[in-house]
Amino acid sequence: MDAFSDIFVDTVFLSKTMLFSGIDPAAIEPVLHCLDASLRRYNKGNVIFSAGDKVKKIGLLLNGTASIESNDIWGNRSILDSLTAGKIFGENYAFLQDEPLMVNVVASRPCEVMFLNIRHLIEHEGCSCGPEQKLLQNLLQISARKSLHLSRRIFHTSAKTIRGRLLSYLSYQAISRGSTSFDIPYNRQELSDYLGVDRSAMSFELSKMQKEGILETKRHHFDLHRENDFME
Amino acid sequence: MDAFSDIFVDTVFLSKTMLFSGIDPAAIEPVLHCLDASLRRYNKGNVIFSAGDKVKKIGLLLNGTASIESNDIWGNRSILDSLTAGKIFGENYAFLQDEPLMVNVVASRPCEVMFLNIRHLIEHEGCSCGPEQKLLQNLLQISARKSLHLSRRIFHTSAKTIRGRLLSYLSYQAISRGSTSFDIPYNRQELSDYLGVDRSAMSFELSKMQKEGILETKRHHFDLHRENDFME
DNA sequence: ACGAATCCGTTGTTAAAACAACAAAAAGGA
């Protein structure tokens, strides 16, 4: 506890996250106290939250990457979303007291996580002002944006063919970054788990698409070829 | 405009919705004014919100049913969620100014919708008290719960086989209602669009499961047979 | 009660993905 008082906390970094957006860096440190902040470090593969847990604190990823995923009883993994520095997770479950986690949150690279108790932001009756009010508004924005992420994952997996799913996902990446050349946060196995298809079949499809001149790819990097009207 | 002043608005019903939960029925009418409430009626098949729209007001379903769905360029429908009386929709897009809708909201039966402008709940700086504060908290809860719905849809469609998807969906229904006998809000076509499978193939699988004694079903009604450890 | 429209189950065919197994390539560690 009080784990953050003896280590360096980069309030400037925090003020740039969506959660603390609009809150003065100088005002952040006291807020962290209020939220009972604590820190923890994870290695690749470590489980941060586990399905079935009842989480009371949200996590804020300070660095590294993590993924939100679930494993069915046969061990098949589904990836719901990937997390990068500055992103929070577990907020939906923290709002909904007692709702057990359906997912695991797993470090896909070494990372540090700050845990924050946001319960009293909601429980606390009466007026709320200043940073508290702002935090609530930010949480609402984040929650809305996360829902859109989930909706998008559903779209990308609604095509019946592997190619259709790849094109849905890749063309969205191109559009949202404004470039046909981009890196994705997934390796092949992770991408196939995100799109809900078999890895080897997806690999095969990708190389077929390369032979057809639709795209070029190497590992995390993709180049979509413009003749194909991805941007619409 | 002011469309609700000349018609009966059941504030008692409203006070039981998640949105107005915890707000005194007597206090609701003035809130409706603040939120610039308006009403509209739809017939089965009518489109309430359309993909591409930029919505400024959320919808509150007063009665009837609607579904949140998307259609790809080949006309294949994906159903993301079903809406019943008291549920709100469009809130994520209303929070995120300018984000165009990815989905359609379509009346699956005749229904009435109340539209509410919640923008100023968020824009408005400074303190917030009473009903306003409560509304924000409720919205946060609802948004969190909706995210969980979307996650659940992802789980139900992560199985590779039709049977796996049916069992995932049906056993969840049984668990969440506490009974192996229940009605679902979908007909066959809608269920298959929710689970992301072909209708006829799903029908075939369902009758196979009936022959195997796993369940009984007729139209919207399902009975799961207990020998199969659905409840765990 | 009647016809029209919708919903549902069934079948056969076709297309596509899952699966398993393996080798090459790349990355990471000592």
Added chain:
DNA sequence: TCCTTTTTGTTGTTTTAACAACGGATTCGT
């Protein structure tokens, strides 16, 4: 740098779902 581990691409086989077409059942409107 060398060895180990991980990641990726490739192939062949099997399983399964999509698709198309149809008839029977149910519902709805009048």
